[in-house]
Amino acid sequence: MTSRLWLSLCLVLTLVLGASATALAAGKTFKLAWGTDPEALDPHCQLSGPMLQYCHLVFDPLIRWKKDNTFEGRLAEKWERIDPLTVRFHLRKGVKFHSGNPFTAKDVVWTVERAKTSPDFKALFEVFETPVALDDYTVDLKTSKPYPLLENMATYIFPMDSKFYTGTDEAGQPKDAVVKTGSSFANEHESGTGEFMVASRESGVKWVMKRFADYWEKPGKGNIEEILLTPIKENATRVAALLSGDVDFISPVPPQDYERIKGNKDLQLVTMASARIITFQMNQKKRPEFANLKVRQAIIAAVDNAGIAEKIMNKTTIPSNQNSPKGYAGYNASLTPRFNLEKAKQLMKEAGYEKGFSASMIAMNDRYTNDAKIAEAVVGMLAKIGIKVDLKTMPKSQYWDLFDAEAADLQMIGWHPDTDDSGNYGEFLLMCFDKDKGFGQYNRANYCNPKLDELSIAAQSETDPAKRSKMLQEVEKIAYDDAAFIPLHYEPLSWASKKGMNTADVVNIQDFPYFGDLEIK
Amino acid sequence: MFAFIVRRILQAVVVMAVISCIGFAIKHSFGDPVRELSGMTVSAQERERLREELGLNDPFLVQWGRFLKGAVHGDLGMSYLYKKPAMEIILGKAPATMELVIAASVIILILSVPIGIYAAVRPRSWLSRFFMGVSVIGVSIPVFLTAILLISIFSVQLGWLPSFGRGNELTPLFGGAWMSGFFTWDGITHLVLPALSLSSIMLPLFIRLIRAEMKETLEAEYVKFARAKGLKPWRVLVVHAFKNTLLPVITVGGVQLGIMIAYTVLTETVFQWQGMGFMFLEALQRSDVSLMSAYLVFVGFVFVVVNTVVDIVYGLVNPMVRIAGRK
Numbered sequence: 004m005t006s007r008l009w010l011s012l013c014l015v016l017t018l019v020l021g022a023s024a025t026a027l028a029a030g031k032t033f034k035l036a037w038g039t040d041p042e043a044l045d046p047h048c049q050l051s052g053p054m055l056q057y058c059h060l061v062f063d064p065l066i067r068w069k070k071d072n073t074f075e076g077r078l079a080e081k082w083e084r085i086d087p088l089t090v091r092f093h094l095r096k097g098v099k100f101h102s103g104n105p106f107t108a109k110d111v112v113w114t115v116e117r118a119k120t121s122p123d124f125k126a127l128f129e130v131f132e133t134p135v136a137l138d139d140y141t142v143d144l145k146t147s148k149p150y151p152l153l154e155n156m157a158t159y160i161f162p163m164d165s166k167f168y169t170g171t172d173e174a175g176q177p178k179d180a181v182v183k184t185g186s187s188f189a190n191e192h193e194s195g196t197g198e199f200m201v202a203s204r205e206s207g208v209k210w211v212m213k214r215f216a217d218y219w220e221k222p223g224k225g226n227i228e229e230i231l232l233t234p235i236k237e238n239a240t241r242v243a244a245l246l247s248g249d250v251d252f253i254s255p256v257p258p259q260d261y262e263r264i265k266g267n268k269d270l271q272l273v274t275m276a277s278a279r280i281i282t283f284q285m286n287q288k289k290r291p292e293f294a295n296l297k298v299r300q301a302i303i304a305a306v307d308n309a310g311i312a313e314k315i316m317n318k319t320t321i322p323s324n325q326n327s328p329k330g331y332a333g334y335n336a337s338l339t340p341r342f343n344l345e346k347a348k349q350l351m352k353e354a355g356y357e358k359g360f361s362a363s364m365i366a367m368n369d370r371y372t373n374d375a376k377i378a379e380a381v382v383g384m385l386a387k388i389g390i391k392v393d394l395k396t397m398p399k400s401q402y403w404d405l406f407d408a409e410a411a412d413l414q415m416i417g418w419h420p421d422t423d424d425s426g427n428y429g430e431f432l433l434m435c436f437d438k439d440k441g442f443g444q445y446n447r448a449n450y451c452n453p454k455l456d457e458l459s460i461a462a463q464s465e466t467d468p469a470k471r472s473k474m475l476q477e478v479e480k481i482a483y484d485d486a487a488f489i490p491l492h493y494e495p496l497s498w499a500s501k502k503g504m505n506t507a508d509v510v511n512i513q514d515f516p517y518f519g520d521l522e523i524k
Numbered sequence: 525m526f527a528f529i530v531r532r533i534l535q536a537v538v539v540m541a542v543i544s545c546i547g548f549a550i551k552h553s554f555g556d557p558v559r560e561l562s563g564m565t566v567s568a569q570e571r572e573r574l575r576e577e578l579g580l581n582d583p584f585l586v587q588w589g590r591f592l593k594g595a596v597h598g599d600l601g602m603s604y605l606y607k608k609p610a611m612e613i614i615l616g617k618a619p620a621t622m623e624l625v626i627a628a629s630v631i632i633l634i635l636s637v638p639i640g641i642y643a644a645v646r647p648r649s650w651l652s653r654f655f656m657g658v659s660v661i662g663v664s665i666p667v668f669l670t671a672i673l674l675i676s677i678f679s680v681q682l683g684w685l686p687s688f689g690r691g692n693e694l695t696p697l698f699g700g701a702w703m704s705g706f707f708t709w710d711g712i713t714h715l716v717l718p719a720l721s722l723s724s725i726m727l728p729l730f731i732r733l734i735r736a737e738m739k740e741t742l743e744a745e746y747v748k749f750a751r752a753k754g755l756k757p758w759r760v761l762v763v764h765a766f767k768n769t770l771l772p773v774i775t776v777g778g779v780q781l782g783i784m785i786a787y788t789v790l791t792e793t794v795f796q797w798q799g800m801g802f803m804f805l806e807a808l809q810r811s812d813v814s815l816m817s818a819y820l821v822f823v824g825f826v827f828v829v830v831n832t833v834v835d836i837v838y839g840l841v842n843p844m845v846r847i848a849g850r851k
Contacts, residue, residue, distance in 0.1 A: 043607060050563030122570050125565045183561050184578060184604045206606050207806065208798045209692070235688055235796045236806070239672055243687045247679035369809065400555030400811040421565055431565065441567050 006173050030524055033227045034250040040207060040234040045189035046161045047121035047181050050421065052514060055159075059515045060212060060230070062161035062195030065092055066154060066421065068513050072330045074154050075257045076194060078106065078162055087149040087466055088132075090212070092157070094140040098219045100164035102194040108136035113165035115144070121181045126441070127156060127421060149464045151471055155422045164194035198519035199230055209233050224520040225509075245270065245499055252504070254516070256497040258317045258372060263496055264499045271505045272499045276320040277514060278328050279419035279494035280428070281371055283364070283381060284448035290362055290412035293448075297354035299486035304347035306381055309340065312492045315376050319495040325479040326418070326428035328493055328512075332468065333425025334474030338483045347388050354445065359389020365405055366415035368396040378415060383490070409447050416445060417494055423513060425475040429459040433482055448488060455481045528839055536832045540825060544581075544595065547820030548588050555811035557604050578604075591817070600818035605810055608819035619702045620690060621788050621799030627719035629786065632727050640734025643760060644742060647735075659728030667787055671721040671794040678717060688796040690714050718726060718795045725787055726780055733776060737769035744768075771841060778834035784828050 037333070041057035042049045059067070065079040076082070079092040098106040114133045118124040121130065132145040144153060168179045168189060178188040193201050199212040210232035233250065235241040238257040244250045246267070256264065256272065264272045285293040285302065292298050308322040324340055327333040351357060362385075366378035375396040382392040392413065397405075406414050420427030435451035436443035442456070458474045458481070465471040482488065496514050498506050503524040509517045558574045575581055579590070594601060600610040643652040679687035693710040694703040705711025741747060742765055750760045788801035796802070800819065807815040 031535055042568055048593055049561065050565070079799060123566055125570065126567060168615070182607070183574065185602050187607075206608075207803075208689075231692075233689060233796070237794055237796065240675070240688050240794055243672075243675045243680055247675075247683060247687045247688075249687050250680070351652055398555070398809060400560060400809060402555050403559050416563075421563070438568065444565070444567070 005167045031227055031519070032229045032231055033518070034231045034522055035232070035374075036233050036235045036244055036250040036253045036519075038234065038236060038238075038241065038255055040210060040232065043190040044193045044201060044204070045181065045187065046163065047118055047124055048183060048190060048194075050123035050127075055513075056515055058161045058195075058516055059197070060203060061193055061197040062163070062254070063098075063197050065157045065160045065162070067158055067517070068511055068515070070511050072423075072512075078111075079157070082154075083158075084466075085143065088146055090144050090153050090157075091137075092142050092144060094142065095219060097138055098196050099198045099217045100167065100196055101192045102164055102167045103217075104164050104166045104194070106162060106164075106196050106398060107139040108142040108164045109139075110162045111142045111160065112136050113168075114160060114162045117163065117181070118160070122183065124159070127159065131156070139403045149466045150423050151462075151464070151466045151468070152424055152426070154344075155424055158423075161195065163189075167192075167194040167522075177473055182360075184302070194223055198225075198226075207234060214434075224522070225518065226522050227518060230518065239318050242499075245501075246445050248501075252498065252500040252506075254496075255372075256499045258319050258495070258497075260357055261317060261319065261497070262437060269502055270499060270507065271502050271504070272497065273510055274319050274495055274497045275510070275512060276328065276493035277419065277496045277512055278331070278423065279371075279417050280323055280326050280328075281374075281377065281415070281417045281491045281493070281494055282326075282432075283489040284414050284416060284432075284446070284450075285489065286409055286412050286414070286448050288449040289409055292354075292356060292360050292362075293412065293482065295356075296486060297350045298356060300341075301347045301350035301354065301388055302385065302390070303486050303489055304343045304350065304388075306384050306491070307342045308489075308491045309342065311380050315373050315380055316492060316495065319372075319497070320492045322492045323482060323490045325490060326432065327425040327479060330512075331425045331475075332472040333428070333479050335476040335479040335483075338479060344387060351388050356389070359391065361391045361393065362413055363411040364392045364394045364413035364415075365402065365411040366394065366396050367399045367402045370399040370402070371417045374415065377491065381413075381491075385458070409449075413489075414447055416447075418445070419494075425479070426459060426462050429455065429475075429478045429482075430463075433478070433487060434459055450485070450487045452481055452485055452487075455485075525839070529836055532832050532835050536828045539828050541789070542825055543824035543828070544592060544821050545588065545823060547817045548591055549584070550820075551813035551817045552584075554808060554813055554816060557813050559810045560811040561604055578773060595821060600821060601814045603807070603812055603815035603818070605807065605812040605815060610815045613803065613815060614819055615701075617798060617800045617803045619704065621785065621792070621801060623705055623715065624718055624722060624788060624791070624797060624799060625784055626674050628722040628726070629781075631723040631729055633665075635723075636727055636730035636734055637766075640731045641738055641766060643731065643735040644738035647739070647762065655731065659731050661723050662728040665724070666790075667721055667725050668790045668794050670724045671717070671791055674717045674721055675794070680833050685717050686714050687717075690798060718791050718797050719764070721794075722784065722787060722791045726784055729776075730773070733773060734769060737772055738765060741765045741768050774841075775834065775838065778830060781830060784825065785826075 024243050037053060039053050041053040042051060046054065046058045046062055048054065063077045066074040066076050066082070071073050078095050078098060080095050082090055082092045084090050100106055115128065115131055115134050119128045128147065130146045132147055134145060135143040137143060144157065146153060170178050172178050172188040176187060180187050198215055198218050200215045202211040202213045204210045211233065212230040214228050229425050235244055241253050242256065242260045245253045248388060261272060264270045285299055287294040312318065312320050313324040324338045325335055364378060364382065366374055368375035378394055378396060382394050385392050406416065418428060420430055430442055431445045433446060433450060434442040436446050455478055459480050462471050462474040465474060479481060498510055498516065500506055505522050509520045558571050562571060562574065591601065598611060603610045603613050606613050639655050643655055646652055675687050678685045690705050691710040691714040693708040694705055695707040699702050705715055734747065747760060747765050750764050788799060789805055791797065792799045794803035794807050804816065804819050807819065
């Protein structure tokens with residue numbers, strides 16, 4: 004009797020477990036934890052990392068970045084340059100928005116026009132004229148001058164459902180309004196073409212995204228049915244949530260936990276260096292000593308950026324001698340590391356500052372990986388050539404106003420080009436500051452070299468990739484020879500998850516994980 | 525009594541006015557919200573336009589006046605980060621904090637009363653010494669460390685309890701205005717670790733307070749008399765002695781409740797517990813100055829109300845308080 008009872012119990016259990024196993028195979032929930040969640044549902048609300056990551060889930064771009072820095076078509080099947088001002092995009096047919104509306108060229112035109120009114124995207128899309136829809140599935144993107152980065156910008160065109168976003172909402176506000184600090188239809192509703200639809204969202208707490216049944220890519224490469232996104236702000240808690248199995252995937256991972264995750268047989272870690280260069284600027288007006296080329300060269304020679312990358316960054320990134328990372332058009336392979344303490348001391352002597360001098364420095368403590376520690380290390384290194392640095396670190400919320408006001412002689416800044424192109428570094432960090440034209444907006448070193456400006460501007464409208472690449476490499480060379488700034492390394496990116504996911508295939512230097520292609524177990 | 529209540533309420537109003545001024549004034553030193561709201565490449569002109577649009581360029585008094593006018597009507601402004609009215613956000617987050625504080629208070633109450641009484645009655649027993657020793661350790665470990673220790677033991681090592689958040693099975697109460705974690709097993713398991721770490725700061729304090737007060741009362745003449753009269757020992761302890769230790773405990777409790785709400789900032793941040801404390805820190809770090817001042821004013825309001833009520837209750841319990849105030 005007892006054995007029969009046991010047997011039937013076992014049978015029932017097997018059935019139940021088997022049933023739940025098949026249920027799991029059919030619909031996989033993917034528990035994802037990010038440091039911060041996207042600000043809103045409107046792609047044009049804010050230009051930020053989390054927003055773009057969200058857009059790659061819920062909307063599809065015309066084209067997107069591949070890992071080798073080329074592009075692959077998404078909503079555009081193919082595209083070709085017609086003339087220096089025009090690129091023609093042939094759109095995918097049979098694509099539906101989440102609302103059920105069909106996707107056509109009209110939506111592309113509408114989306115570009117809307118981006119041009121958004122405070123965050125306005126500047127990036129300034130060069131674009133109104134696109135021309137030739138028919139339902141062909142659209143010409145036009146620019147007002149020859150523009151080499153049109154493809155880069157097309158990765159930011161996430162077509163929105165023009166029909167869905169037209170009209171007025173219950174509050175009488177137009178549905179297409181871009182609102183940054185209040186409620187709006189687009190901030191709370193979405194209709195994109197992406198693989199996932201937002202089923203529910205509680206800002207800062209929890210997002211539920213479900214697979215869109217009518218998604219065009221069939222069968223999708225990945226197998227996620229539902230994404231449960233929770234922001235977990237504290238690094239330690241985010242790692243603990245992964246270790247305890249409460250979530251499946253986390254990003255970013257604090258460097259101090261890399262070893263712990265690598266050592267865990269149930270977990271896997273993927274890291275890479277991004278294109279976000281971490282640097283210090285030396286203010287040549289505020290600190291007269293910095294106007295002396297030899298002093299700047301001495302400082303760069305005193306900073307052991309390879310040591311910082313190895314010791315403080317735990318070898319998670321690569322040191323840099325220029326702005327552009329390898330693979331970028333402007334990457335100049337001839338620029339070699341400059342760390343040489345003896346030479347640094349020699350240069351200080353030649354400059355007449357053998358006894359050194361004092362300087363002030365500001366850095367953030369909550370923005371980049373180990374930012375405050377990096378700043379402390381640089382202070383120590385400069386002390387070796389007699390420069391006494393008075394360092395202040397602060398949260399990012401207080402930093403940028405001081406940065407703009409040139410509050411210190413040495414100021415930290417990390418920069419990732421929105422265009423994913425070398426030219427952008429120069430335009431914002433190195434060109435002579437010009438408030439009206441918007442050049443050198445973050446050049447608070449008062450560094451100015453007309454030749455660099457000339458090349459940077461010429462590169463903006465050079466459509467021959469080879470010529471352009473040469474110009475940008477020349478820009479890097481000029482900045483290198485002028486010792487314009489202290490390059491350190493690239494901000495590392497990191498993703499950790501349970502074992503058995505093809506994470507390495509879906510992540511990229513842009514930090515836009517393509518979760519639609521992720522296979523989970 | 526009526527005059528006493530009116531006087532206390534008038535005082536409370538003055539305090540509120542001061543709090544609103546301070547809460548509103550300090551927001552200017554917590555960074556630039558426009559910077560947080562826009563991408564790095566947004567031009568200075570565009571930022572200036574946004575700042576103008578948000579009314580951040582107006583003189584302080586104009587901004588404060590606008591804030592007060594709204595506040596009187598219960599409107600504390602819009603949260604830049606959540607893009608919703610600040611009041612709605614705060615009220616939405618309040619239940620999470622309240623449940624955490626309630627759960628921690630229950631833990632404190634259940635543990636501190638018997639332990640406190642026991643330690644007073646049997647001060648020399650090894651158990652009392654053990655409790656007193658542990659409570660010293662409890663006071664000296666910072667709450668975020670306790671929290672991380674609890675997570676690493678009970679979630680990561682043992683895997684018994686979830687490591688963060690409130691779980692996915694919340695029960696809507698009052699038509700969804702209060703999302704409660706008290707009614708599901710999932711909700712309770714999520715509550716255990718945060719409540720424990722939050723109670724860890726106050727528990728030792730209350731054990732010591734009850735023990736000290738109880739010891740003093742046990743020396744009193746009337747307790748001796750009660751014992752001499754032949755009353756049962758538990759009746760002497762609970763009804764006669766313990767009742768009289770309650771007065772200071774209530775006072776301290778009122779003040780500590782406020783401190784506990786302050787400590788929720790740390791506990792909630794470590795556990796990604798989506799309450800008001802977490803929200804406040806987030807607002808601070810992301811320069812949501814509008815939500816920040818709204819929260820300060822709101823918390824100030826709660827404090828003032830709690831303290832006023834405690835004062836009035838005190839007056840009811842002990843007539844000397846309200847008479848002393850009269851001149």
